[in-house]
Amino acid sequence: MRTEHRFRTPLSLAAAVAALALLVPGTSSAAPAPAEAEAAAQATLVWSDEFNGPSGSAPSAANWNHETGDHGWGNNELQNYTNSRANSALDGNGNLVITARREADGSYTSARMTTQNKVQPQYGRVEARIKIPRGQGIWPAFWMLGSGFPDTPWPNSGEIDIMENIGREPHMVHGSLHGPGYSGGNPLTGSYMHPQGWSFADDFHTFAVDWRPGSVTWSVNGNAYQTYTSADTRGNPWVYDQPFFMILNVAVGGNWPGYPDGSTQFPQQMVVDYVRVYSLDGSGGGGTGTITASNGICLDVAGAQTGDGTPIQLANCNGNQAQQWTVGSDGTVRALGKCLDVAGGATGAGTRVQLWTCNGTGAQRWTHVSGSQALRNPQSGRCLQPVGRTQSDGTRTEIANCDGSAVQRWNLP
Structure with a gap:
């Protein structure tokens, strides 16, 4: 102890x-x-x-x-x-x-x-x-x-x-x-x-x-x-x-x-x-730290890899840099020097979410919704959630129709 x-x-x-x-x-x-x-x-x-x-x-x-x-x-x-x-x-x-x-x-x-x-x-x-x-x-x-x-x-x-x-x-x-x-x-x-x-x-x-x-x-x-x-x-x-x-x-x-x-x-x-x-700035974020799902598991860069296209997943919280996210005043959410990104700039439900070099596009803009605590991509109008709506270690993430459910609730730093 x-x-x-x-x-x-x-x-x-x-x-x-x-x-x-x-x-x-x-x-x-x-x-x-x-x-x-x-x-x-x-x-x-x-x-x-x-x-x-x-x-x-x-x-x-x-x-x-x-x-x-x-x-x-x-x-x-x-x-x-x-x-x-x-x-x-x-x-x-x-x-x-x-x-x-x-x-x-x-x-x-x-x-x-x-x-x-x-x-x-x-x-x-x-x-x-x-x-x-x-x-x-x-x-x-x-x-x-x-x-x-x-x-x-x-x-x-x-x-x-x-x-x-x-x-x-x-x-x-x-x-x-x-x-x-x-x-x-x-x-x-x-x-x-x-x-x-x-x-x-x-x-x-x-x-x-x-x-x-x-x-x-x-x-x-x-x-x-x-x-x-x-x-x-x-x-x-x-x-x-x-x-x-x-x-x-x-x-x-x-x-x-x-x-x-x-x-x-x-x-x-x-x-x-x-x-x-x-x-304190009204943004619902603005800090650096972990992003956690409603069951407490962490948003994570798979394998702590920094290459473009690295999947974003849920993982048991471990305090490493792959789980340290910065919520920017410009709407970006960043880890390991890159941005949370909707693959290919697509807008359809089920599109996977990945790490990508920050480029200022709508695929990398996110808002934390007051009340539901959803992390929403305004370009697509859809919300971040785990694939299959399963909040477990290793589950990849995607965008889906926003429904206010617990699996779309995220606690930001």
């Missing part, structure tokens, strides 16, 4: 003062960007998990992995992460519930879920509506890691903490960047205090980052409270212009939150209404 990568220590007095200064406009160089309201109006939903399903069912395996283990996760945490429904399950009311428990033998269990190799956005608004748990030693988090992890080790991989809370601060949440030269107890970080000083565990709140090339802005319930840019890394690398995967977890104990005491009650639950990713 891999180890954790957040080595958080209690804030020094100076750091605490600096963090609280972020709550007062104009007191920090990391002030929120003024264009957030305008950006909100342009946001377009490109992926979501609404956690709809029967009570007691598992979260979607197309979106989520479970990481398991009880080795302390690099922070001397106490919990054993499991894939049991006792620790992560849908509640039947449109929520995911992650439950931290104290077991009969005095040990602790919880859950840690990631979208690694399944949903890995690059840029956009990444948000979740969450009702956090409470109590001394309880540590809920919604955060992201660079898709190169663990091959690219932390902190070089990059980490974006969208929301963290430690139980002894019920009225406070934290947002941070961890990268090379600014990690562990010395991240780029700030905090947001509940406007009324109430506990964030009392109700649902929406925690988000608006993430663009060279900048990240944090918000709670639509209120932006800090922005960091590539100019703020103290001369160290900015490692956030790449795909990231998302993580939801509830830790018990650790160096930063401390440990449960007599006041801590179990079980504790983090209730997640949804997790959503929006494009």
Whole structure:
């Protein structure tokens, strides 16, 4: 099992003062960007998990992995992460519930879920509506890691903490960047205090980052409270212009939150209404990363070959360059330096889709349809789907009559 990568220590007095200064406009160089309201109006939903399903069912395996283990996760945490429904399950009311428990033998269990190799956005608004748990030693988090992890080790991989809370601060949440030269107890970080000083565990709140090339802005319930840019890394690398995967977890104990005491009650639950990713430019794309079908399998260049005419297929997500697509503002969808192309510029249903040298023709123009999430070729008026409508490893792709079905739904980076 891999180890954790957040080595958080209690804030020094100076750091605490600096963090609280972020709550007062104009007191920090990391002030929120003024264009957030305008950006909100342009946001377009490109992926979501609404956690709809029967009570007691598992979260979607197309979106989520479970990481398991009880080795302390690099922070001397106490919990054993499991894939049991006792620790992560849908509640039947449109929520995911992650439950931290104290077991009969005095040990602790919880859950840690990631979208690694399944949903890995690059840029956009990444948000979740969450009702956090409470109590001394309880540590809920919604955060992201660079898709190169663990091959690219932390902190070089990059980490974006969208929301963290430690139980002894019920009225406070934290947002941070961890990268090379600014990690562990010395991240780029700030905090947001509940406007009324109430506990964030009392109700649902929406925690988000608006993430663009060279900048990240944090918000709670639509209120932006800090922005960091590539100019703020103290001369160290900015490692956030790449795909990231998302993580939801509830830790018990650790160096930063401390440990449960007599006041801590179990079980504790983090209730997640949804997790959503929006494009901030209204295009429904614009990033670089994986394109996934509705069952989570990846759009792939067969054999990672770069020759004109190489088939485009579905393949199990593996993180290689044959599955890294760039959605261009010109309507192209590119991988390995070439374009997603309708063979021969044909328009008939059943025409295969291939990789081809980018040439500016209508055969290489695509739009991501709002609502159905179809990837449509305007020249033909038809939509991308797997041949035979089979979403399995090795299935080639074609254009077909657009019908709004799940096999024509694609999640873009």
